[in-house]
Amino acid sequence: MQTGSDRPRIDGIKVSSELVAIKLQSTENDIDTEYRLCGVLAKEKINMPFVSVSRRKNSVRIICCIDKGAERHGEEILSSVFTGGGYSIKFIRNAGMISIFPHQSSFKIFVHALSVFADSGIPVYGMASSLSTLSFVTDFGALERLICLITEQFILPPDHVPLRTEIKIKQVAVPQAHAD
Secondary structure (H helix, E strand, O other), rough: OOOHHHHEEEEEEOOOOOOEEEEEEEOOOOOOOOHHHHHHHHHOOOOOOOOEEEEOOOOOEEEEEEEEEHHHHHHHHHHHHHOOEEEEEEEEEEEEEEEEEEEOHHHHHHHHHHHHHHHHHOOOOEEEOOOOEEEEEEHHHHHHHHHHHHHOOOOOOOOOOEEOOOOOOOOOOOOOOOOO
16 A cells, blocks of 8 residues: 555546446457447447446457346347457446546556556456546456555545446437428
């Protein structure tokens, strides 16, 4: 555990509800993989609170998350769309996401956050970053432990309480207006 000024400062922690992580890989140079994935999930009204894409010359790797409530339907649909043809799909149940809000966007925070995972043996299934957030997809059962570890390893505002996403968004079809 680091002490005092060795600990980087962050402005907060946010944790998700339980999710299902989906790892999709194509060994073909299929430029439509991301489009097909997003299109299928949108058509089926399945929200994707996290997506990260890695593309190489002859492959694409995607990790995304869907709500646990859409697990069965999502697995059925995606397994039927992405079978054969160089696709590999894996569903990771009991996934969760933890996000930290870096103070002044220091690269040191990213490295420090990864070391918290490595030192604790908690898996990282995927990650994404922006100037304001670092988000890690991990084991849902480890989120409370991660909150404790991050609280020990980072400086947080004195009155900080981790944000928990409890809001569920459900897509509904909006009736189209007809021109008369």
